[in-house]
Amino acid sequence: MTIQRQNYRCNICGNIIEVLHAGKGELVCCGQPMELLQEKTADTGMEKHVPIVETSAKGIKVKVGDVPHPMEEKHHIQWVEVITDSGDYRQFLKPGGKPEAEFQIRAQNIVAREYCNIHGLWKSK
Numbered sequence: 001m002t003i004q005r006q007n008y009r010c011n012i013c014g015n016i017i018e019v020l021h022a023g024k025g026e027l028v029c030c031g032q033p034m035e036l037l038q039e040k041t042a043d044t045g046m047e048k049h050v051p052i053v054e055t056s057a058k059g060i061k062v063k064v065g066d067v068p069h070p071m072e073e074k075h076h077i078q079w080v081e082v083i084t085d086s087g088d089y090r091q092f093l094k095p096g097g098k099p100e101a102e103f104q105i106r107a108q109n110i111v112a113r114e115y116c117n118i119h120g121l122w123k124s125k
C-alpha cells in the first residue's frame, strides 16, 4: 500500500518515482521492490539539507541548508518541491547553480522537500 506523495527509488537502475495516486500493489523496478525514501528532518552531518522556507518578493524561496549545500556534479540537490494548500510545485536544479528555488505563489501551510543525489530526501520542519 502506498501513500500519495511518497517517493520510491530503484537501487539498481536509479529510477525515482512519486506516488500521485495510492494503490495496494508493491512498487517493483528491475525485478525487485523499490525502496521507500524516508523524509529526513534533522541534519547531523557537516552538510546541511533541511529545507528552509522564506517569503520573498516573488512569493516563496526555499533554501537548502542553513549552510548552502554543495552543487557539484557528484553531489548536488536534484530538485526542490513545495507542498501547499493551493497545490504542489517542483523545480529541478543543476550542478553549478544555487541550492535554492523560488516559487511565484502565495500559500499557507507550506512544506518543502528536497532531494540530494547522495543523502536522499529531506523535509522542512
Ligand SMILES: [Fe+2]
Pocket: 047, 049, 069, 075, 076, 116, 117, 118, 119
Ligand atoms: Fe548532500
